Amino acid sequence: MTGNRDMTAETDFLRPLVTVDVVILTLKDGGLQTLLMKRAAEPFRGDWALVGGYIHPEEDDDLEAAARRILGVKAGIAAPYVEQLQGFGDRRRDPRGWTVTFAYVALIASEGMMLSKGANADSVAWWPVAGSGVEPALAFDHTRILAAAVTRIRNKVEYTSLPVHLMPPCFTLTDLQRVYEQILGRPMDKSQFRRRIAEAEFLEAVPGEFRLASNRPAQLYRIRAGLSTIFFDRTI
Amino acid sequence: MTGNRDMTAETDFLRPLVTVDVVILTLKDGGLQTLLMKRAAEPFRGDWALVGGYIHPEEDDDLEAAARRILGVKAGIAAPYVEQLQGFGDRRRDPRGWTVTFAYVALIASEGMMLSKGANADSVAWWPVAGSGVEPALAFDHTRILAAAVTRIRNKVEYTSLPVHLMPPCFTLTDLQRVYEQILGRPMDKSQFRRRIAEAEFLEAVPGEFRLASNRPAQLYRIRAGLSTIFFDRTI
DNA sequence: CCTTCTTCGTGGCAATACGCAACTAACTTC
């Protein structure tokens, strides 16, 4: 026992560095992909890592605001779907000392991703997610964080409308079904799928808009105004 | 812009105090109840608050270890079901300055709860959860944390075997059904309930053990060895 | 203009699951 720890004033407790790490997921080339940055500084220099940064309490009102700011500054991404995943505070996760992180998951549509190089990385790239992880070993405990994120999203897709955040503003029901199928890794029945979407009533047809090809045109849909993620009664 | 923030060494970033707050839930008197401590110190002196404490990075291997240690030290509770809920880091949540917390949820069986008075509280009590909260206004943002915990647990009960952690080591299927009903607030069909439990195969009959009363005795069950929380295919 | 090709969107069952309620079982009490 150190003896004096429990008697010290609150401000004498050990204070860690606090970061936010964001697992950015999108759908590219028929599967989930995540945005990683190659670390330019020690520790783990040269390793791939999640997009993350320190919280600036003076300008970040809360944790989600910090996540969104970091998303903008480090990856040039604005206002996607952002959800807190979990905190990680293992005392050995950072060789520099005790560092805790709040992990977030962000979903963005495949389009409109402008990648800007961060000050702390010399490279940014999309990596395909195989299983619940990615090919290279990641810095810190980021492999574990990524796995937790992918598991969370896969589970949630089973009973929510979460994949709409991976879609462009207008899309067809077939498009949406493909996205569900790619995330869940299994084919779904067209008839069943459309029944579920219809009774959840979170989409609306865009009047007069159709996707045209050399076949029957498909109705375009968009998310009904004011609605965020919908929870279905049962699995989709 | 302060100008010098982004150029400082990592160790110069603002470091918050880091706490763990545990929402302890049990089933008493026919409903969910949560364990609260009356604060003996400022701020919020005299207000009720969640059981919480500072992380001791030298002795807590990770966040869950800290939660379990605090559970033991502050509430005298050992080894129940513990799950991380969410992190809260709003810069205004603590009037003393920036403090972040990792909120946990703990479920314990109604029996075997020895309440010990913590150094920082002059009173400990169980409060019934009405809706998703509790009658008194809580210290800090604990009302919000409690609401998030109750919502999480209620949702999870719909499709998991989570309520077994609120049960004694041996129990009857009728007991378990009552627990589900009390948490979800609605009656369930006996036949349906037993089918779901049977096909999930996470319970085993305790051979020869029966609950005796002035009527037909009921088979006692226990959780099968090595199993934790089960996710059902559909809602129970 | 008519045939072919492709994808869209809906409709039609057979099989399964669910909700509901009755029924039997087992044990105590009077």
Add this chain to the structure above:
DNA sequence: GAAGTTAGTTGCGTATTGCCACGAAGAAGG
């Protein structure tokens, strides 16, 4: 041994699901 109470199972009408097929709507090509 009749009454009362809770345990545990069975049966059945109805709703939901899974699966597949059919018609619709366009482009392309002869």
